[in-house]
Amino acid sequence: MKFPVAFLFSSLVTFVITRTISASNETDYEALLQFKSMISNEEALSSWNASFHFCNWSGVSCGKRHRRVTALVLESQGLQGSLSPHVGNLSFLGVFSLKNNSIIGRIPHELGRLSRLRRLNLGSNGFNGVIPTNLSSCSNIELLALYDNKLVGSIPEEFRFLSKLTSILIDTNKLTGGIPSALGNITSLDTFSAADNPFGGSIPDTLGRLKSLRIFYCGNCSLSGTIPHSIYNLSLLTNISLANNQLTGRLPSALGAMLPHLLSLQLRDNQLTGSLPSSISNCSKLQHLEVSKNSFSGKLTINFATLKDINYINLGDNMYGFQEADDDMKFIDTLQNCSKLDRLDLRYCNFKGLLPESIGNLSNQLRFLNLRGNQLYGNLPSSIGNLDGLTILALDYNRFTGKIPSTIGKLKKLQIGDLSDNQFSGPIPDAIGNLSLLITLDLSTNRLEWHVPSSLGNCHQLSELYLDENNFSGNIPKQLLQLSSLNIALGLSQNNMSGSLPKEVGDLKMLTSLDLSDNRFSGNIPSSIGGCTSLLLLSLKGNLFQGSLPPSLGSLRGISTLDLSNNNLSGQIPPFLERLKVVEYVNLSFNDFEGEVPGIGVFANASAFSVLGNSKLCGGLAELGLPKCKEKRKHKKKFPLFVIIILIASPFFMVLCFVYVWCKKKKDQPSESSTDRRFIKVSYNQLLKATNSFSEANLIGKGGFSSVYKGILHHEDTLVAVKVIHLQNRGAHKSFISECEAWKSIRHRNLLKIITSCSSVDFQGNDFKALVYEFMPNGSLHDWLHLNASTSRLNLLQRISILIDVASALDYLHNHCLPAIVHCDLKPSNILLDDEMVAHVGDFGLARFLGTDSNQNSTSGIRGTIGYAAPEYGGGSDMASSGDVYSFGILLLEVITGKRPTDNIFTGGLNLHKFACMALLDHFTDVVADDLVHFLQEDAIATQCTSENAKKTEECLSSIVKIGVSCSVDSPPQRMNIENALHELQHILDTLQNI
Incomplete structure (x- = not known):
């Protein structure tokens, strides 16, 4: 009898366990179905059906013993919808990741029931609301990733109880309330990444207790005050980013010794002062150093020779210059061993002196070199040609003299070269034509002379070329005008160039800006110029062009600024100018035009055009003050030939001719610059008035980062759209910067035209930023x-x-x-x-x-x-x-x-x-x-x-x-x-x- 009893007892136990497991499995099954029911696009969950056991569904992992769900990983599946609170019933769940989807709504507080949860990643979705405080009940959690969502409120104080937590990733949300000092209790924390949140407040001193911390990212968090000294005691730190805050104070002189494992130090866009510690030389593993846009001063004493792994250095927009001639740039010598250096940015550092020959000994990996806006003088070392990895070279706004070395032709990878606003002299070396990848070349505002080299025609990627304000002479080489890649700008203004404008100018079909002003070009304006159908700006002012305007100019349908002033142009103002959609200004001043000034199109607005200095014009708007046009007579009375001969021979007539020509050639005639008109300045008060105090009646659009208002700039009498940035919204400031950077670099007839920007404060002292655009009536x-x-x-x-x-x-x-x-x-x-x-x-x-x-x-x-x-x-x-x-x-x-x-x-x-x-x-x-x-x-x-x-x-x-x-x-x-x-x-x- 013992055997049957034992058998029955064993069977009963097996039955009870099986039913218990089955019931538990049913709970998981139902929870997964509820999860699926709240996903609006179920394509990624097509395997979630009765044909398979749920443990075999995509993204689902189960334990081998109890067949309970232990992991739910559905990353980057394009999921849309919201998160079901029934996920909280997956009581064996250890890993839960939905990163990189489009799930919205609140994070269910039921997740706090997942006591076995070790890793939670809901990053890169659209979750809103607050972070549930009862997530602190997930006592085994190690990773909490909620980055790139729309979460509001503050970081729960209860997180201090998560003793196993190693990583908090909450970047790019809308969290406020400061960084809680209670986070200092999570001594296991390895990574705290909270950038791009409007926290406000200061950095808590208690974070100095996080002895295991390696990564600390709190950039763009509206933090103020000083960096607590306790942070520098976290000797395991490898990555620090506190960029774009309002931090003040000085860095400790022993920083390098205190943080020997540092890989990345990012402190740009703050208000830090004092000198940059020379002890940074002790950070032998440092790869990224970015301290630009602060108020650092004093001599730069870092010995970069010890930083052999460094690849990114940005010290720009500070005041390091020590005012000891020929001494400020000595640190360049210490960079010779930095074989991985990719980017060196030293713009606006107040460095003074000679650029040492050792600049050519820098890494051949160097792609970006920026020395803009310093006080460097003397010759540009010929060794610059050794940097054959350069793609961007910016030396503008210095005091360099002498010739541009021909070795610059060795920079075969160069795409952007800016040597403008210096005192370079002599010719442009022919070797410039070797730069076949060159896209932008700016040599304006120097003392360069001789001819524009035809070898520039070999730069088949050239998109914009600026040679303005030099002493170039001779003709425009035809090879340059045949570059189909020239689509942004060709600037040759304020030189001594002469000859006729070649007909090949019409080949520049994609060019948006052509400025040949203030030279000695002569002859007729070629009709081929009508082929430049993408032009937004055409300036031929201050030359010797003559004859009537070619009808082909009527093909320039997108032109916004047309300046033909101070030439010898004649004939009547052609009707096609009335039809051109000239957005900003047309200037025909100081020529020899005759006849009636039109009264329609651009000529219907007196502030949009100028016809000064054309004594034979009549009619037009009353504001012009021109005489009325006489009625045409049927018969013209001709002067006898002998009267004309006597007049021409008259000394008085010769004096009149001399005065007339001299007046026309004066460079200081009141001719309004199109450039000055293009960049108008506006204040907060002007925009307030233009939009009737940003009234709802003028509101024409609203988004997450901005509101757009219709307005009239009264000092310009211009209808505009004013885009006011919502700076209180997370990401709005970054969006404003991105848009400004983009508009600085682009110009096309099918891009919205920006008129100006405004960065100011309102009447309450709050930051105010706005962009002003051309108004689009449709x-x-x-x-x-x-x-x-x-x-x-x-x-x-x-x-x-x-x-x-x-x-x-x-x-x-x-x-x-x-x-x-x-x-x-x-x-x-x-x-x-x-x-x-x-x-x-x-x-x-x-x-x-x-x-x-x-x-x-x-x-x-x-x-x-x-x-x-x-x-x-x-x-x-x-x-x-x-x-x-x-x-x-x-x-x-x-x-x-x-x-x-x-x-x-x-x-x-x-x-x-x-x-x-x-x-x-x-x-x-x-x-x-x-x-x-x-x-x-x-x-x-x-x-x-x-x-x-x-x-x-x-x-x-x-x-x-x-x-x-x-x-x-x-x-x-x-x-x-x-x-x-x-x-x-x-x-x-x-x-x-x-x-």
């Missing part, structure tokens, strides 16, 4: 697609023209700028339309320069706008031009289909891209926007469209959709190139116009 593309559809519709040609404008802007940003620029937030609300429905791309607050260090030490990813942002960004991929191409593809499909990418119909894995793909396979006209279909029907009836033409139109529509689909595929390498997209759209437009 609003945004978003308005025309989704708000104005009932009253105003875009026809097909208008839609294609707008898409071509946007593609042209992207092509310029990606392929014709250095460094290339990625917009990162292309969408219809950022496409503005002027009064002629020409599209202008705006809002560069998220823009990024490719191939720069602008994002260094940043853990945040640029996400753009949901629906338009490329899917690879959700996986943490770097920004690339292919990301903009994806956004353009989605925008194109929205323009044709009328559907937003976030439309309610796009569920269950369906999106705008797939929607268009399926339509191409079936009957694509079903997806064409209703208002566009109506417009095409009305147009067909009105024009009695034939079936053949209707078929061609349908084929064109299909081709457009195919372009959008090709641009918006998931795989970046497979996306259509923006140049090809632009070419195909232009071909489609030409086809439709010929129907």
Whole structure:
């Protein structure tokens, strides 16, 4: 009987355990289903179905013994929706990561029930609300990553009880309330990364208890006060970033001895004073030193010879100069052993003296050398040619003299060279033509002479060339004008150049700025100049041009500044000038124009043009004070020939001629500079008045970082859009800086025109920052697609023209700028339309320069706008031009289909891209926007469209959709190139116009 009893007892125990495990498994199963139910796009969870045991579902890991969920890892899966509180029922969960998705809403406080949780990563999502305080109940947690979300409130004081916590990653949120002093109790902490939060307050002295701390990132946190001395006692620290705060005080002289393991020291953009400690030489592992934009002073005494691993040095915008001639730059000698040095930035350091020959002994890995804005004098050492790794060389705003050494031609990788505002003399060496990768060359404001070398024509990547304010003579070499790459600027003003303007100038079809002012060019303005159709600025003032204006100037439809003053031009003011959309200024002063001044177009605004010094003009606006034009007589009375001969022979007539010519050639005539007009200065008070105290009635748009108001600058009588930055919002200041940096480098007819910026304080003493743009009277593309559809519709040609404008802007940003620029937030609300429905791309607050260090030490990813942002960004991929191409593809499909990418119909894995793909396979006209279909029907009836033409139109529509689909595929390498997209759209437009 014992055996059956034992057997029954064993079976009963097995049954009870099995039922218990089964019940527990059921709890996990239900929790996972609840998690899935709150994810709106379930495509990534397609394996989560009854066909598989939940332990085999993607992203789910279970323990071998109890088959309970121990890890849930769904990183970079494109998940959207919110986080179910039922996750708190996964009681065996040890690892939970949802990083790089698009999950929004609050973090459920039920996560505090996960007592076994060791790693929690919810970074790079859209979580909002506060950090749940009961996360402190997760007593085994080691990693807490909540970075790159929208969390508010403060860091919970209760975190001090998390004795096993080694890493806190909470960068890029909206956390306030200062850094809690209680964090000093978490002695296990290895990493505290909290950059880009508006914490405020000071750095707690208690953080000095964190003896295990290695990484301390609190940049851009609005911190003030001094850095506590206890921080320097954390001898294991390897990375410190406290950039962009308001920290004051001095660094300890023994800093290098106290922090011997330091790899990165980033203290830029603070208010630190005193000298830079020479003991930094003891940090033998140091790789990154960035202390720019402080108030450091005194002689630079760091011995860089001991820092053999250093690759990044930025000491700029301080006052190190010791005022001992020839001595300030001696430290360059100590850099010779720094074989990994990649970037050396010493701009505006007040260094004085000679640049030592040892500059040529620096690492051949050096790509970036910036000595701008110092007091360096003497010759530029010929050894500069040894730095054959350089891509950027900035020596501007110094006092260098002598010739530019021919060895500069050895810098075969150089892309940007700026030697402007010095006293270089002699010719430009012909070896400059060896720089085949050169994109920007600025030699302006020197004493250079002789001819402009034709070898510049070998620089086939050259995009902008500035040779203004020198002593060059001779003609413009034709080879220079045949550079198709010249698309930004060619500046030759204020030289002694002569001869006629070669007809090859018309080959500069992409050039946006041509300044040949104040030279001795003569002859007629060639008609070929009309080929420069991208010009925004054309200045030929102060030359000897003669004859009438060529009609081809009427082709410069996008011109904003036209200055032809102080020449010998004659004839009547041609009618085509009335039709030019001159945004800023046209100057025809001090020529020999005659006849009536027009009264329409640009000539209807007296502040937008000048015709001074043309004595034969009449009529026009009353403000000009010109005589009325006489009625034309049918018969002209001719002077007898002998009267003309007597007059010409008269001494009095000769005196008059001399006075006339002398007056015309005076350089100090009251001619307003277009440059001065372009950069107007505005104050907070002026913008306040312009927008009627930023009234709601003038509000024309609002976003997370800014509000945009319509206004009138009364001193300019200009209608503008004023973008006021919400500095209290996290990331707004960074967005303002990004936008300013972008606008400094770009100029194109399809980019929104910036007029000026304002960085000031309001009447309460708060920081105030704003950007002032040209006002776009037709609003945004978003308005025309989704708000104005009932009253105003875009026809097909208008839609294609707008898409071509946007593609042209992207092509310029990606392929014709250095460094290339990625917009990162292309969408219809950022496409503005002027009064002629020409599209202008705006809002560069998220823009990024490719191939720069602008994002260094940043853990945040640029996400753009949901629906338009490329899917690879959700996986943490770097920004690339292919990301903009994806956004353009989605925008194109929205323009044709009328559907937003976030439309309610796009569920269950369906999106705008797939929607268009399926339509191409079936009957694509079903997806064409209703208002566009109506417009095409009305147009067909009105024009009695034939079936053949209707078929061609349908084929064109299909081709457009195919372009959008090709641009918006998931795989970046497979996306259509923006140049090809632009070419195909232009071909489609030409086809439709010929129907």
